[in-house]
Amino acid sequence: AAKSLHSRSKPHSNRETTNGVVIPDSSNRQTRMEDSPSANCASTNDIPLVRWLVWMGHFSSRRQAAKAIQDGRVWINGTVCHNLIHPVAATAALPTKETIELRPLNQDSPDPNATTRVLTSHTMDHVYIMMHKPPGMLCGRNDQRQVSGGGTIPDERPNVYHAVAQFLQAHSSSSSNSNNNRMLQPMPIGRLDVDTTGLLLFTTHGILNHELAHPQYKVSKVYRAVLRDTTGPLSDEAIGQLAQGVSMAPGKGKARVVVQGKATNVKGQVGMVDLEITGGYNHQVKHMLRLVGRPLQTLHRKEFATLVLHEESLPVGHCRWLTTEEIQQLHQVAARGRANQVSLGNVVHGEESISVDALEAT
Known part of the structure; x- marks a missing residue:
């Protein structure tokens, strides 16, 4: 069950719903998004409207996006939408076909050339x-x-x-x-x-x-690690352990996960290792090397997906x-x-x- 937008600061105003969300309107009355089939995102390509607004960069947080929806500023296909989780069918490769607009507060029919922002324009x-x-x-x-x-x-x-x-x-x-x-x-x-x-x-x-x-x-990332102990290369046993997978906790209080990586000793550089992973957990590479008994000294990401960092053409600190x-x-x-x-x-x-x-x- 979802709770009020201000449930942390005003716990007495909470009201649970089944498929809807209770949010306060601008006059401090409780407004409930109606139960409807559109309240749930069933398709694998559907994104809740409040999240889509943030993911596409129109707001810096979901709380700000929710406030805009609550205030009646978000319009879809010419109709105001108060539903935070209205499903927006979109992927990175397939933009939504709906026309989503951000209109000024308390203006039902603003001049579209002056103040209305069409958020789904493909010219952006x-x-x-x-x-x-x-x-x-x-x-x-x-x-x-x-x-x-x-x-x-x-x-x-x-x-x-x-x-x-x-x-x-x-x-x-x-x-x-x-x-x-x-x-x-x-x-x-x-x-x-x-x-x-x-x-x-x-x-x-x-x-x-x-x-x-x-x-x-499972997007590939390659890191170059300088091990704390540079007296010898990463052992075949440690390389095998990393390939098979080691168990780590991705965060405080979170269930342990098994993470794998392909490790290679850098030729001519004792104590330097390239490690390819497809995860993205917090401190993952540090934890993996520590778990096989070879904690790292420094870490550098050299590849991400298909991209390779060429230091001669992009110096440190540059974009x-x-x-x-x-x-x-x-x-x-x-x-x-x-x-x-x-x-x-x-x-x-x-x-x-x-x-x-x-x-x-x-």
Whole structure:
């Protein structure tokens, strides 16, 4: 059962529903999305409207998207939609055929040339960027950091969002990849730890982002690890253990999973290993090498899907646009992963329901 949008701050206003979601309207009255077949996303290509709005880069969080839907700003095929989980049939390769608009607050018939944004216009290009991430740069954007002994202090470490924003500001006006008509925030496809360097991709295409980052799609990534002990290569036994799979907990309180990887000692470099994985769990490579008794010293991502980072053409800390061919290759990788999931009978995008308590920043 889903709960009120403000259930955390106003627990007395909760009301459970069966297939609907209770949200407060702008006059603080409880408004319920009607039970209907469209309330559930049954198709493997269906995405709940609230998530689609974020994945396509129109809002930075599902809470903001839910507020716009609640306020009656989202219109589909000329009709206002208050249903957070209205199913939007779309994949990275197959955009939705519906006309979804974002209209001004309290204006039923605005001038479409002045204020209405058509969110499904196919003339709106997405942004695709490759970064050579340096060490010490955050992939998050928290303004505060915790300190030992308790409390927080301002986090002044550089983060990838600022670096990409500077790249866009410097290059968007002179590039065919400019995204001025959308003003969207490119999001990283997955993350790298603060001290991990290498290839990091960004895009405003939220669906493609999801399909490339989620572990179930098994997108290949290759890391180069320098082991803490450089007195000898990774043993054949350890290489076999990694290939067979090691058990790790992907997060605090989460069930253990078995993860596999193809490890290769780098020729002429004792204590240096290339490890190919198809997962995407937090600290996965670090955990895998630690579990076979060879913890790492440094980590660098050199490949992602079909893309290879060439350090001579993209120095540390720099960004570049992806080429048309590279973008097409990423979409092909996503399509293969999607087809594989459908063949296994897995739901690719669909969700039976959305708990509004879960509408947190993404």
